[in-house]
Amino acid sequence: MNILFISHLCGSSFAGPTYSVPKQIEAQATIDNIFWYNASAKGKEEWKSLPYYHDLTEFPDESIYSLPEPFNKPDIVIVEQFYNMARSNIRKELVKGKIPYIIIPRGELTNQAQMRKRMKKSLANIFMFNKFARNALAIQYLTEQEYIDSGDRWNSKHIVIPNGIDMPATAKTEFSTDGIKCVSIGRIEPYQKGLDLLIEACSLIKGELSKANCTITICGPDREGKLETLKEMVVEENLQEIVLFHDAVYGKDKEKMLLDSDVFVIPSRFEGHPMALIEALSYGLPIVATTGSNMKKEIDEYDAGWTAECDSKSIAQALMKMIENFENMKKYSRNSIELSKQYSWKLIAKLQKEQLHSILNRDKEK
Known part of the structure; x- marks a missing residue:
């Protein structure tokens, strides 16, 4: 499967997606044909050594159609996060085009998150993001609770696939005796x-x-x-x-x-x-x-x-x-x-592949 990952990460050390997104893509690259397009010129230097990583310094048009084959017409696009697509031409391409995509909002669509900067988000949703969410083949939530807190108002089709981890070489063996x-x-x-x-x-x-x-x-x-x-x-x-x-x-x-x-x-x-x-x-x-x-x-x-x-x-x-x-x-x-x-990231990648196949097959049956 040819999967195009779209992100807008600047490599902030305090942001969770700085760590979870690259790990997710790395795991998926072991079983699928991957192209990671980071629509930013400020990615971490270590990402640039990855064979599947590309950013605005290589492809400045910020357009899926300007990417090399087969990723200018990928089997599916995975959009990492939600509101970081506000100024992106890619969001408009996905809404207007026939490129299948899913969105991983990473908590941004929950009722609690929507309360922050509520007025600004409400207007942005009306003019840009409601359609972006509805046109997706599915919304991918990280936990069942995230889905419950987000609901079906964005898109009635959803899947749940969590973040993963690399198991450490060491773990706790002893606990404090004085507190x-x-x-x-x-x-x-x-x-x-x-x-x-x-x-x-x-x-x-x-x-x-x-x-x-x-x-x-x-x-x-x-x-x-x-x-x-x-x-x-x-x-x-x-x-x-x-x-x-x-x-x-x-x-x-x-x-x-x-x-x-x-x-x-x-x-x-x-x-x-x-x-x-x-x-x-x-x-x-x-x-x-x-x-x-x-x-x-x-x-x-x-x-x-x-x-x-x-x-x-x-x-x-x-x-x-x-x-x-x-x-x-x-x-x-x-x-x-x-x-x-x-x-385990290995288990997560396998689950992702199965779910993407299911989503695409369901879309073809329409």
Whole structure:
């Protein structure tokens, strides 16, 4: 199958798609004929060494029809993300042409995400994006919860294929004996990431967290300039010994941070399918996660941690359960690793191929 991947990635180190999209394409390239067209001139240097990677420096027209055969008429186009196609000629080609395509919005179509910059998105949807979504052969969601939170109003046809991971060479073997070290890794975006809810939850059970010598280290880049506001919240609630802040961590530094921690905490209000969460699972960290992480069902089924609704009281209850069950951490750790195995990139690529064949066959039968 000749698959054309379209993206608009500039390689931002804090953006999840910077990591998930290249890995997805790499896995798919082992079983399909792939052309990755990144409609940007700011991609990461390491991408340019990939045999299937191309960008605006090679093909500046930003047009599918200007690409070499057979990718000027591919079997299918996979559009990575949604609103980054606002200024792209390719979006117009796909809507007007007869090129089959699917869209992977990566959380952008959920009701929660639509509330951010609501008026701007509403107008953009009316004039550009509703038609773009409707004309797709399907919308590809990363989790069933992402689909539920997005609904059928964009397109009644959908598939669910998650992100994947490369299993690490090492994992947790021992846990702290003099306290509990929790970590949360992601952008410092208080609303989406639910960091305000986490601080409020810690305030509700401050005494219990202190007694358990529990710390929660929040790692990430201050993308919205809200770090100082969060630090002020921590001071106001007298949580300086419990809630800590750390710069963003990547690569080996992130691996060390995970292996040095006991529990991964993700209090998000909404996500697509967070890579940081499934990476933490693969290292054997039990998880404290909200419904907004889109992994609550799976974590509960595998008994890989403790889950909560997207409110501070529920998060506080999950943290209390974590403290009460800390002696069973090795059991939760084994369960986390078992859950992470469901997200092998090799399995994801095979599932993607099967689903694309099914979508194309269904389209031919019309």
